[in-house]
Every structure is written in structure tokens, then in C-alpha cells.
Amino acid sequence: MPRLNPLAPLDPPRRLLMGPGPINAYPQVLRAMAKPLLGQFDPQFRAYMAETSALYRRVFQTRNRWTMLVDGTARAGIEAALVSLLEPGDRLLVPIFGRFGHLLAEIGRRCGAQVRTIEVPWGRVFEPEDIERALRRHRPKLVAICQGDTSTTMAQPLAEVGPLCARHGVLTYVDATATLGGMDLPVDRWRLDVVSAGLQKCLGGPSGSAPITISERAAQLIYRRRHIEQGLQPPGYRPGPGRRIASNYFDLAMIMDYWSEKALNHHTEATSMLYAARECARRLVKEGLRAAFARHARASRAMVAGLKAMGLELYGDARHKMPNITGVVIPPGVDGERVRRAMLDEHGIEIGTSFGPLHGRIWRIGAMGANARLAAITRTLAALEKVLAREGYRLERGAAVAAAASAWRAR
Amino acid sequence: MPRLNPLAPLDPPRRLLMGPGPINAYPQVLRAMAKPLLGQFDPQFRAYMAETSALYRRVFQTRNRWTMLVDGTARAGIEAALVSLLEPGDRLLVPIFGRFGHLLAEIGRRCGAQVRTIEVPWGRVFEPEDIERALRRHRPKLVAICQGDTSTTMAQPLAEVGPLCARHGVLTYVDATATLGGMDLPVDRWRLDVVSAGLQKCLGGPSGSAPITISERAAQLIYRRRHIEQGLQPPGYRPGPGRRIASNYFDLAMIMDYWSEKALNHHTEATSMLYAARECARRLVKEGLRAAFARHARASRAMVAGLKAMGLELYGDARHKMPNITGVVIPPGVDGERVRRAMLDEHGIEIGTSFGPLHGRIWRIGAMGANARLAAITRTLAALEKVLAREGYRLERGAAVAAAASAWRAR
Numbered sequence: 001m002p003r004l005n006p007l008a009p010l011d012p013p014r015r016l017l018m019g020p021g022p023i024n025a026y027p028q029v030l031r032a033m034a035k036p037l038l039g040q041f042d043p044q045f046r047a048y049m050a051e052t053s054a055l056y057r058r059v060f061q062t063r064n065r066w067t068m069l070v071d072g073t074a075r076a077g078i079e080a081a082l083v084s085l086l087e088p089g090d091r092l093l094v095p096i097f098g099r100f101g102h103l104l105a106e107i108g109r110r111c112g113a114q115v116r117t118i119e120v121p122w123g124r125v126f127e128p129e130d131i132e133r134a135l136r137r138h139r140p141k142l143v144a145i146c147q148g149d150t151s152t153t154m155a156q157p158l159a160e161v162g163p164l165c166a167r168h169g170v171l172t173y174v175d176a177t178a179t180l181g182g183m184d185l186p187v188d189r190w191r192l193d194v195v196s197a198g199l200q201k202c203l204g205g206p207s208g209s210a211p212i213t214i215s216e217r218a219a220q221l222i223y224r225r226r227h228i229e230q231g232l233q234p235p236g237y238r239p240g241p242g243r244r245i246a247s248n249y250f251d252l253a254m255i256m257d258y259w260s261e262k263a264l265n266h267h268t269e270a271t272s273m274l275y276a277a278r279e280c281a282r283r284l285v286k287e288g289l290r291a292a293f294a295r296h297a298r299a300s301r302a303m304v305a306g307l308k309a310m311g312l313e314l315y316g317d318a319r320h321k322m323p324n325i326t327g328v329v330i331p332p333g334v335d336g337e338r339v340r341r342a343m344l345d346e347h348g349i350e351i352g353t354s355f356g357p358l359h360g361r362i363w364r365i366g367a368m369g370a371n372a373r374l375a376a377i378t379r380t381l382a383a384l385e386k387v388l389a390r391e392g393y394r395l396e397r398g399a400a401v402a403a404a405a406s407a408w409r410a411r
Numbered sequence: 412m413p414r415l416n417p418l419a420p421l422d423p424p425r426r427l428l429m430g431p432g433p434i435n436a437y438p439q440v441l442r443a444m445a446k447p448l449l450g451q452f453d454p455q456f457r458a459y460m461a462e463t464s465a466l467y468r469r470v471f472q473t474r475n476r477w478t479m480l481v482d483g484t485a486r487a488g489i490e491a492a493l494v495s496l497l498e499p500g501d502r503l504l505v506p507i508f509g510r511f512g513h514l515l516a517e518i519g520r521r522c523g524a525q526v527r528t529i530e531v532p533w534g535r536v537f538e539p540e541d542i543e544r545a546l547r548r549h550r551p552k553l554v555a556i557c558q559g560d561t562s563t564t565m566a567q568p569l570a571e572v573g574p575l576c577a578r579h580g581v582l583t584y585v586d587a588t589a590t591l592g593g594m595d596l597p598v599d600r601w602r603l604d605v606v607s608a609g610l611q612k613c614l615g616g617p618s619g620s621a622p623i624t625i626s627e628r629a630a631q632l633i634y635r636r637r638h639i640e641q642g643l644q645p646p647g648y649r650p651g652p653g654r655r656i657a658s659n660y661f662d663l664a665m666i667m668d669y670w671s672e673k674a675l676n677h678h679t680e681a682t683s684m685l686y687a688a689r690e691c692a693r694r695l696v697k698e699g700l701r702a703a704f705a706r707h708a709r710a711s712r713a714m715v716a717g718l719k720a721m722g723l724e725l726y727g728d729a730r731h732k733m734p735n736i737t738g739v740v741i742p743p744g745v746d747g748e749r750v751r752r753a754m755l756d757e758h759g760i761e762i763g764t765s766f767g768p769l770h771g772r773i774w775r776i777g778a779m780g781a782n783a784r785l786a787a788i789t790r791t792l793a794a795l796e797k798v799l800a801r802e803g804y805r806l807e808r809g810a811a812v813a814a815a816a817s818a819w820r821a822r
Contacts, residue, residue: 013455015453022448022451024448030683032421035422035423046412073680074678247661249490272684273684275421
């Protein structure tokens, strides 16, 4: 760690962040955060909140009224969804295809749910039949699943999962932290009930705000558990008939009241993070969702072509690779951590390590948001080539950059 | 509400925020948030985290190792403290002297605690004997109390409360959201176990990050409840003997592991909010705590003198008024909300309304952080004078500003 100097002004080194996220924010998102603050009940601030809802409806491809922000990191959005949907004893099914599936199960257990899990080996995804079999067997109230799990770089197809759950009368929660803005997720068309994300991946913002959208069906269920704080209760108030949600901060009924025209006080909206979230969505909507998805797919093809041209083996089922992140098998004889350190110290480029069973076995290289562009990819490949060559790994100099540029141009 | 225009760039109107908070951030704090992002395990970022801990140790006047941030608004800090300290069935005592005392009690109930409360009429504070009597009667595990409750503008003296609780073997939690940086709070000297705050009051930053400090005694208790997520567990790992904390996001044992040298992955630290939190503390430490407290006290004297010179009646026990906020009784015949609207629309100044029993009865006028300065106070008083005069309220023109300036100079 560098020598500490708490009284020095902030002066972060410029890094190119090509890991699994956080990645570099778009410059206009950083600028938005430096805008002057407003009071939380200022009419202009309420307008910014309403605009943020409207923008995230477009990002989530939904007409859900309740589309808003949870004030915390992506994980805060997950916990808000699960603690508001699940009562103790409710059955939760989690199809696990990586570390973040384990996280969904663990949060479900902390909510007091009866958690049932199914698993596939890391590097693969589920078939709809796997999930249907588990639905019949476990009869859950809720299925919670990741769209993309950065730990394995796999993306679970969800087009059939939402309708399948709806046919079985089961609610769905999708953790889209790692994918929102980088690949298609039409929430209404796929009949998903609650979906949440973070800003620090494909949306190109800082961690610290969790966009969330809630179907009418889920909102009704949550609103049955509504309890207004003492001191804010209007005359004639009666609590909802459902069991009070175990968290105040993550009580989505209260957050809905705060975002509604009633503007009931709850937390104090994190002003600068809302500015960032609004700018992330505004930028994406202006680019166009289709264009952004295509750009991430194109970046993926370029990164894959470049890595393969170096002779590197990629991890996982190629048909289901997330577009924004690529797992690379660390070649025999190469010290993965020494390579990462050299990338950072000598080239200012961060690439990712791995968790659990993949630790020490693969690197995870991202190309998303502001970094889903050719220059970021070629800079990363050129640096990796230099570092790997010095490690004694045999490769053809220059091949990676040429292959990436060619794949990028091919469209 | 202004007409919505989600695709327009952010361009917030310039407001002078003289309510109970959020208030205008210091310009250098806004600039810090626009700095480039770093990866969460980048050595430089870990150094910024360690520096942030070091700075908040000075702000909290503590040697507590565990001094860090919870990634959410001030309320997130409260919930993290209570859910990590309290197990279902534990007894919690909350001395309530305003709305935020009710909030502590309600969060305690959601944690499954047996909550006991004592109350004083709004506008007053507790004597140590009141609290000691309740300690003897209820024998709680934890006492949770606000230092300042903005709903009533009262500040509870705590110098004797901490040692009193320690003598009874009771843990203390203090919500210092509204006061940290504006008045004295020597955490170690007063023997307080867990204290948390937000940035959006006297610290002069945006809402969205909650500094927290944890005594060794409380940390040991929390660490007994440590459970590492599946997929991150080191070889030979055994969970702590205590009951697992009901929240993953607010599990302070996990947040401690994340902030420790082990750097165990939990949430993804909200980079820009950490930059803001670091800058808030750095600015305060450079100004000096004593100087900042004196500046807030001076601003309070100036505001009080100005309001009184307008013939306005102040709310609550003057001996225990918070320095950073003043309650003003809305004079008979004056429409409080019309005044607030005119202040905002015609003068660009926000003053606060009130909650619950005080709603429609008092305004709350703040002068804290970047706004604890004479120019902000005189601008507010001059505008209020104009608006009140138009409402038909009789006052001596010019007296308020003169009295405030004179009180400010008197020191």
C-alpha cells in the first residue's frame, strides 16, 4: 500500500479499469456528481427523481410505475428486493451458476426464507427444464437468479424463465448488476417481477446506487406489508395486513412512498448518486439500448479474438459468455498475480482475479460501459502481450491487437 | 413540479439550503466526487480507505480501530449498528426526545429486539437521572439515543450518559447524524460504543455515506456473529458462535473484514462517496474540530439574535438548542408554507418545515457546514424579513441583519 497521507488532496492515479467492475465512469457521469445539491423536497429535485424513474423505465424496458433507486451498492438492491418480497418461512428457489447465486441464497437465508438451490458446474448455465423441474419439486414463492454472474462470466438466458415462473404462479427476482445496459433485458416482455442492478458495470457510473424496478403484482404484495413510521402517520392510518418488513432501510413499501407524489420522508435521497444514476441512464438512452448492446457484443468479439490470437484458452461455455467480461485461463507456468501486478504497476491497467474454485485459475477481463471500445481493448491486449512474453509465455508479437481490430471492424 | 425533461443535461438551480439538511456541500467535496474511479482492491484505493479511517478517528475523537463507512445514507449507519448489535429478544432502551428517537425504536423493533422507551415532551431533553432510572428498571443490553434530533432542534447532553451506561454494563449507540462536526462528541472520553452519522449536515457533503465507529467491546460482540459468505471462506473457516446477523448488507462483521487488511470481498465500496467522505473529514480536520464547533456556535448565536430582532419566538429549551439548527414558531396569522414557497421561489433559499406534532407550528432554519457563515445567515434573514413583511407581520426593517452581524462579531 502507498504511504498514507490523509491530509493530502485526492489525486487518484489514472487507471484503465478492465476488470469485472467497477470500471471507469463516463466523464459526463463524474461531472454530474459535481453539480450543486438540492433539498430532497425541492420541486426541481422531485422532478429529477421522476425523470430518473422515467429513464430507468426505458433502461429496464418496462412500464412499471415503481422504478426507482435504492441508496446503496448493487447488493443493497438485492437485499431490498429479497427482504421486501420474502417473509420468514417463505420458500425461495435459487438456481446457482456462480458466486453471486450463493449470495442470493445467503441473503434469502438471512431473511428467514426456506432456501432451495439447484446448481450447475461453474462455466455453464441452466436449461429451462432444469428450472421447471425444481419449480415442480420445491413449489417456491420466489425464484431469484442472476442474469450474469461475473464470477464465472456466464449469462443465463432468461427469456423462457420469466414466463415459466409466471405460469407456475411464482414470482421472479433477477440480479442484473453485471449486465444491465450491456445485454438485452426486456423486463416486461420476459415477465420478470423485480429486477435490480448497480451503476458500476455496463452503465458506466460509480458504485453506490441500485436501480430497481417492481411489477404491479410484486408491488401489491410488498404494499400489503406497509408500515408507516410513528411521527409520519397520516390521520386514519392503518398498517397493511402483511407482516412488517424486517428492515426499515430496505423496506420497499416505504421507499415507494418516498418516491411517490406523497413524498413521505424515509431516507434522505443520496443527491449526488441520483445525479450519477440519472446521467448513466440518460447517456444510455441517448446512445440507444440496441446500439449499446451491439457495442458490448462487438467489444466482446474483439477481446475474444485478441486473446485467442495470443494462444490463450478462454473459460466457460462460449455460447453463454457475458459480452462484457471474458474469463481467461492462466497458462501453465505463468504467475497470475504477478501478471496482474505488472499490468497495474507498469501499464496502469487493472484486470480481475477470481473467487473460490477459480481463484488462481482464471483472470477476468472486462470491456464494458465507457471501456467497451476498441482503444481500451487494444491497449489492454498490447500490455498483456508484453507482460506475458516476459513471463516466458510464447506468443506471436502483434497478433492480438491485429485480430482484435479486425474483429471490431467486421461487425 | 417543473415540466419533466429526462433527456436534458442536469442543471440544478443554485439554492441556499438553510433547512435541517441536506445543505450545500463544500465546493471541494463536490470536486472530489468528480475524480477518476479506482478498482476496490487497487493499492491506492485501499490507501484512501485507510486514510478515511484515520481521518474519521480524528472526527470521532477516538482510537477505535473499526472506524469506517457504511455505504448508504445516515439511516443505513443506524440500521447497521442496531442489526449487528441486537439479536432477537435482546432488550433495547431508547430515550426519545423527537422523531428520530422513534426511528431508533422502530428499527430496533424490526431487529426483533424488546424495545423499551422513555420520552420527554418535544423541545426538552433528558436528565441523566431519567436515564439511570430506566436502566435500573429495564436492564437493557443497549441504549440507543440521538445526540441531536433535528425534529425538535434539541441536543441531548451525553457526557454523563456514556459513563453511566458503562457503569451499568450497558452498550451505547449514538446517532450523531445531525451533529457530527458541529458540536463536541468525544467518543472515547464519553465511553460511547457505536456512533454513526451522515455527511449531509455539519460535515458539508452529500447524503449517501455513513461514517461509523465501533469500540473494541462492541466489535468483539459483533465479531462473535461473524459468518463468511460461501465461496469466500478460507480453509479451516468456522463461523462465529453468535447468531448470524439478520442482514448481509449491514453485517458489520463483514464490513470490518472488507475494511481490514484481509480485504474480504463484500459490497463494492462506493468509490465517489468515499472520495466525498474523505474530503469532508479532511476539510474538517484541517479547519480543526474546536474551530468548527466554535464556528457553528457563533452561527447559532447570530441566527438566534437575528430571528429575535424580528420579534420571532424560538422553539424549545434554549439551553439545549442544537447549534446548527433553530426552531422558529410560525407567528399567528402567517401561512408557514406560503412563506417557505416564497423563500424558495423568490429568493432561492430553502428553510425547513416540521414533522408530526410540530407540523405547521414551526420552521426549522439551519446554519451548518458550508453555510455556518455570516453571509448565508444575513441573506436568509433579509429574505425572511421581506417575505414576512408582505405577509402582514410587523417587524423593524433591517434589525435582523444588524443584530446577526453584531452577534457574529461579538464572538
